[in-house]
Amino acid sequence: MTRLLVECTHVFQHPKVNSGIQRVVRNVVNQLPESVDGVECIPVVMLKGKLYRVLKLGALNIPLFDQFMMFGGRLGRLAHRFWQWHQRLDKRLTSRLARRVVYVAYQLTALTCFSVPLRLIDQLDQYQLPKRCAPLQHQPGDQLVLLDSSWHTDFFPFAEQLKREGVGIVSVIYDLIPLTHPQFYDTRLVQVFNEWFDWITQTADGYVAISATVRDQVREEVQRRLGSAKANALWFDYFHLGSELDLTDARSTVDPGLLQMFKTPDPVFLMVSTIEPRKNHAYLLDAFERAWAAGSKARLCIVGKIGWKCEALIERIRQHPQLNLRLFMFNNLSDKSLEHAYSHATSLVFPSYVEGFGLPLVEAMQRGLPAMASDIPVFREIGGEYMAYFDLSDPQNLADLVIDMESGGAFPAPLNLDNWRWLSWREASAQLVERIQRNLHSDTKVPESQHANCP
Template identity: 30%
Template structure:
């Protein structure tokens, strides 16, 4: 990669904050970690604290990157606190003039003065456009998130040297807001995100035995993911028959999900039919993914859909809402059903639960022709894009 004499820095502010809180990596975190894994031998770490942005030395950056990559499985490294204390004692450096800065987690982009800091330092900012859901679907986000995200997007449009979009769908929405605000869109490259290589390792043992038959949902528990729809389906299904397969829900507790959490905890109808795992690392996820009858993805909106790609990559069928981005990244492979048609979803679930399911077999046949995107392909395209800037 030709970056000239410019230093390359990766903003790790988001990852540090989440790792120290012992959170599991989200989809955005996993993208950030993929960039660290690819660039860690040639990049330095950048951290923001308030209005200050500082760089770590190559040695300190290498140590920090190693600990963050150890957190990739969702279990904070036991020495992370010690490492942070050690890093805090090191002399921090000013961010060099003219640096490339990769800010793939949007850290600080909504902070006043971020654009002025970049101009003063002649920063070449490269960002990832994950989605614009807080602007297009604010009803599914925390109060005030639309304003904060609008501020981030305005900084991206006005100051970024280049933008990587995870999908054509996200790029189209970004172009719409650039036109609406009268801002020229920076150079943009649509590069799909890679799937984890779950199929390259033997199936791991997990603490709880896998059920004989189950469906799977993966993602942060929040209204946009539509867990309520799945729970309503399971209640209706249980009212019709007694041998309903298990629904396994893998995801951290997000926002605006108190009602869902209460149903998980106290609804007797769901007690024997739903298993919830809030802390599930890569091995746990891979084990559940590879044994599922199907991954269920009834989301209201998505910017991409890593779980969908990763399920298809290991040969597990997907039943999903017909979102444009799902069709973009998976074509006609999944079975798409409108969430307004609960009867059609129940019919599909009933079919998929049978050992001789015709719908499942049909998707498995379509899956034979599916080629999932890889991180190797992603970074090959990213490198070519960066070299053109």
């Protein structure tokens, strides 16, 4: 029997993180079927050159221990930012002596403030491992499915060893945006991602993207890096993501500010995303300022954690004359609060420049909330004629859609959302397994596209 070893190392090590890829990995693993048509599915992690079967992906919910782990995660991220600061400073210094002094200061600070505490936390972490995972022996013919964001990890040499010992490598690709649009990311992340993708092209036997759009981009990039002959020996496929909000807790309460916002009847247009340049929140503000100037009473509600390269945008929001009147921002909503927002808003608005999928669109539409989005190929793949689209070159285009919907009451999409359906996370997990299996064991031609309402 073929075994799919579905890797989830980063989420296993950071169980409290709940952004895009982490949400996907957690849901796919938690809904992973034990077997599909003779294929056994095993969630695994790779830690310190060893393979483990995952027994519990989430945290153990031991308050003091969880706090230590959360502190360790924050300290690790702070250590990385400190390293980045040192790298930037080192490049600016021209004096050899100054660079040496800064280097010594960096090493001493890193050792005392980061390395020693992180090692202690790592030792503490070792005590809880047997409750969350168990050693697993790999076998020739196993397929290691790199589902998680593996550019964060250090298991590359171990994965190469597994391949030499007969284990196939399948890479799940979420997007190639750091390669195609590097302006949206820090230089170091672009470099890390590029190095990771170089490793993937040399190591993987097959690729599964999260949309047909990304699959085609991956095939082109692999062909560019390896040449057509080597690329044609590999396989390329995709699956679609599910839509449930799995962390909704019936015992939790909805954010009071959110409840207050929805008490008045004026329409609410919802944007759900980490706040960072690629998501194009500035376009939203431009469009709604035009709508407000034309007399619109529509409100814009921005939901999402504050990310990177957005200082000017955040300041613009916090100083905006419409803040808490027609403009609202929530940076730390629970899944229950997000569910409430999806259920009570008038429409989702999503002006992203580029995406691998666009999970909030599916989350919203699956709950009956219509969506307006930028007119890019992957959104057409997801929404088809059930969504409304606007031109990113002119904010007035979105402003007109908002005003027309507010005055006419009808959502400006050709097809009624009542007839739209999407995958559950259980169906998405099964689809991932089935498509990997199809490429491993069948000569069946993979469909070139899959459209909305046809999962």
